[in-house]
Amino acid sequence: MTAPSHTDRARSFDAAAAQYAANRPSYPPALFDAIEELAGRPLTGARVVDVGAGTGIATALLRTRGADVLAVEPGDGMASQFRRTNPDIPIVRGNGNALPVATAYADFITYAQAWHWTDPAHSVPEALRVLRPGGALALWWNTTPLDIPWHAAQADRIGRRFGAHPVVEQNGSGARAALADPTDSLAFTSRKVRWSRRVPIDTHLANIGSHSIFLVHGTEASNAFLAEEKQLLLTAFPTGIIEETYDVDLLVATTS
Known part of the structure; x- marks a missing residue:
């Protein structure tokens, strides 16, 4: 099988938007504490553009934190799922390489699991324009x-x-790629936040199955692997409950 392209992987999520929304992990409150600390300003009352918003997992948390959030999402399926899940949060179609947002609009621009789908040669200047x-x-x-x-x-x-x-x-290679900003315009500060969640094995498998590498390899190959994986996990976790642990790799850069 020909290796899937970056574009193929980026587009693969639209067909699995509901699966993504139902099973992907969220983010801990400590992450947003760290964002505010590194940015030197609160999210409450801030104007935030959440780019590559997907189904709105991070967008909704930013709203809960008190931010005035505008979501930007390129994919049809993801945007449709976003609207079903977050009917009160505005969303516009677009991507980080050409933000459909006015100059000097935002106090924060956020990317949750999404920056690696952009071209920093374009997305960095766009972020600087909109911030x-x-x-x-x-x-x-x-x-x-x-x-x-x-x-x-x-x-x-x-x-x-x-x-x-x-x-x-x-x-965390996405975070390392961001630190290698080709425009040399931003000085990122990094932070790592560890957290975990306890979920049924089926939720865990649906979560990993919503990643692009599974989606682009097709249903037959993915389902075969996930069926084998379920048996291995049931042997290791006979209660059927699994603890997923995550390190959130966070990068924050401020403008002058």
Whole structure:
């Protein structure tokens, strides 16, 4: 099978938007505390543009934090799911390489699990255009900590079957790529926030199955792997409940 392109993987989420919304992990309150600390300003009352908003997992949390949030999302399926889940939050179609937002509009621009789908040669200048002076660009990813044995073993099984685990989720390469800003315009400060959630094994499998590397390899290959994985996990976790642990890799840069 030909290796799926970056574009194929970016577009794959639209067909699995409901699965994504129902099973993907959220983010802990400590993440938003860290964003405010590194940005030097509160989210409450701030004007926030959440780019690559997807189904609105992060967008809704930003709203709950007291922010005035505008979502930006390129995908048809994801935007439709967003509207069903968050009917009171405005959303516009677009992407980070050409933001459909006025200059000096935002106090924060946020990317949850999304910056790696942009081209920083375009998305960095766009962020600088849309941010007000003293505004902040915040990027974050839920990543899989490989110091936890069962996570490491599962990542190895995924890698052996599909050629590569989704690297952003596995080891924070998306965050490292952001630090290598080709425009040399931003000075990022980083923070790592560890958290966990307890979920049924089926939720865990639906979560990992919503990642692009599974979606682009097709239903047959993905379902076969996930069926095998379920049996292995039931042996390791006979109660059927699993604790997923995450390290949120956070990067924040402020404008002058």
